[in-house]
Amino acid sequence: MAKWRKHPQKAIMRDEIAINPLFSRHGEDLVPRFKLSEKGLLPETAYQIVHDELTLDGNARLNLATFVGTWMEPQAQALYAEAADKNMIDKDEYPQTAAIEDRCIHILADLWNVPDTQETIGVSTTGSSEACMLGGLVMKRRWQQARRKQGLDTGHPNIVFSSAVQVVWEKFANYFEVEPRYVEVTPERPFLTAAGVLDAVDENTIGVVPVLGVTYTGVYEPVAEIAKALDDLQARTGLDIPIHVDGASGAFVAPFLQPDLVWDFRLPRVQSINTSGHKYGLVYPGLGWVIWRDKAVVPEELVFDVSYLGGHMPTFALNFSRPGAQVLLQYYNFLRLGWQGYYQIQKTCQDVAHFLAHKIAAMGMFELLTDGSDLPVFAWRLTADASDHWDLHDLSHLMRERGWQVPAYPLPAAMTEVTIMRVVVRNSFSMDLAHLFLEDFQRSVQYLQNLDGPFPHVIRPASPFHH
Numbered sequence: 276m277a278k279w280r281k282h283p284q285k286a287i288m289r290d291e292i293a294i295n296p297l298f299s300r301h302g303e304d305l306v307p308r309f310k311l312s313e314k315g316l317l318p319e320t321a322y323q324i325v326h327d328e329l330t331l332d333g334n335a336r337l338n339l340a341t342f343v344g345t346w347m348e349p350q351a352q353a354l355y356a357e358a359a360d361k362n363m364i365d366k367d368e369y370p371q372t373a374a375i376e377d378r379c380i381h382i383l384a385d386l387w388n389v390p391d392t393q394e395t396i397g398v399s400t401t402g403s404s405e406a407c408m409l410g411g412l413v414m415k416r417r418w419q420q421a422r423r424k425q426g427l428d429t430g431h432p433n434i435v436f437s438s439a440v441q442v443v444w445e446k447f448a449n450y451f452e453v454e455p456r457y458v459e460v461t462p463e464r465p466f467l468t469a470a471g472v473l474d475a476v477d478e479n480t481i482g483v484v485p486v487l488g489v490t491y492t493g494v495y496e497p498v499a500e501i502a503k504a505l506d507d508l509q510a511r512t513g514l515d516i517p518i519h520v521d522g523a524s525g526a527f528v529a530p531f532l533q534p535d536l537v538w539d540f541r542l543p544r545v546q547s548i549n550t551s552g553h554k555y556g557l558v559y560p561g562l563g564w565v566i567w568r569d570k571a572v573v574p575e576e577l578v579f580d581v582s583y584l585g586g587h588m589p590t591f592a593l594n595f596s597r598p599g600a601q602v603l604l605q606y607y608n609f610l611r612l613g614w615q616g617y618y619q620i621q622k623t624c625q626d627v628a629h630f631l632a633h634k635i636a637a638m639g640m641f642e643l644l645t646d647g648s649d650l651p652v653f654a655w656r657l658t659a660d661a662s663d664h665w666d667l668h669d670l671s672h673l674m675r676e677r678g679w680q681v682p683a684y685p686l687p688a689a690m691t692e693v694t695i696m697r698v699v700v701r702n703s704f705s706m707d708l709a710h711l712f713l714e715d716f717q718r719s720v721q722y723l724q725n726l727d728g729p730f731p732h733v734i735r736p737a738s739p740f741h742h
């Protein structure tokens with residue numbers, strides 16, 4: 276039994292916590308943080324305690340490190356609150372939520388130029404990570420099936436991507452026991468190249484994963500060139516290696532900002548595509564999508580049935596229960612924005628990225644790696660002779676003092692000596708805010724330049740790549 280129950284004085288204090296005025300309660304230590312309290316609290320008290328603690332978190336709108344949505348309009352928020360109780364797996368109980376999920380899949384398949392939207396198959400997920408796992412799993416099973424049919428060994432599958440790939444692919448390789456083959460990026464070509472792919476693949480390759488919008492810099496990997504190289508390889512050797520495009524961010528940007536870029540199902544070799552509804556799909560976290568070009572691609576053994584309107588519905592997912600509200604928010608955005616709306620938002624983000632990137636480059640001591648021409652993301656490094664007494668970590672620290680969260684981090688393997696800073700421009704980072712950002716940025720750089728010695732007390736931040 277908890278101590279306070281035996282102790283009358285403490286029991287009285289405990290009751291005081293349950294009444295207002297809230298901030299006159301005695302002793303925060305009476306609210307246990309790491310075990311259940313005996314009696315619980317009034318809802319107002321519990322709310323206030325959690326609310327107060329969250330004031331120590333960074334301001335999500337000023338978080339320029341994340342790709343994930345931090346703003347939706349009030350009508351979407353209302354819908355979110357109304358739909359918070361929907362479980363996506365209860366297809367029988369919530370048939371309209373299931374129908375709306377299906378519509379979203381068709382809308383995305385159409386946006387990505389699938390040859391026949393009726394033949395396509397896809398699912399919503401908790402994010403791109405789950406979507407990538409499913410895309411990878413299909414490639415592994417199909418490779419195994421094909422090898423078994425030919426009486427060949429299936430013990431050594433591998434998967435090919437660049438060393439700048441997002442951590443989810445390393446996880447996929449680890450969890451599903453596939454050898455990861457990293458094509459190392461270089462300063463001249465900081466992305467997956469067709470030549471690098473050809474060097475890495477063999478008959479045990481289950482698939483190749485170009486990324487539309489490398490997480491470090493926002494640059495698009497050349498999907499069409501890689502597809503062409505794999506077409507030629509097949510013509511020469513008979514090896515038929517599929518592509519899964521990781522479009523976590525780019526699959527919601529390229530259709531609007533670079534409609535002529537051929538990266539999607541227009542390339543017959545592209546078997547599947549994932550995206551994050553919660554990134555440039557403009558929905559709150561966690562929502563992802565994965566779509567295959569046609570049903571025949573997904574092995575039946577991976578599909579399970581759930582009951583639906585007295586019948587059955589096929590499902591393919593890692594989770595069972597998960598929120599349905601985000602799927603409804605995605606559909607809300609599709610209805611609300613249409614093509615023009617998405618275009619305007621992504622274009623505004625790109626304009627802001629270009630504006631800031633070029634202003635930062637004009638300051639003289641920074642060199643751009645990207646300027647927002649692919650994803651509305653830009654990254655820069657210090658020029659070699661910029662400063663001997665401060666670095667980008669110090670600048671990141673100073674920006675944080677004003678609330679801006681701008682990460683500084685090393686590039687991936689083979690380029691780890693290069694430290695860069697990156698800004699992800701998302702819906703709601705307006706030109707107005709961008710001007711304020713620039714003022715703070717210039718002031719911070721000026722401060723660092725004026726220092727006589729090193730900037731003190733910097734705690735090096737962790738890598739931002741969980742985003």
Ligand SMILES: Cc1ncc(COP(=O)(O)O)c(C=O)c1O
Pocket residue numbers: 342401402403404405407441443486488489490521523524551562563741742
């Ligand atoms: C290229 C890429 N793939 C996958 C992911 C993982 O996505 P999610 O956070 O939606 O699980 C990310 C996240 O930033 C990413 O940038």
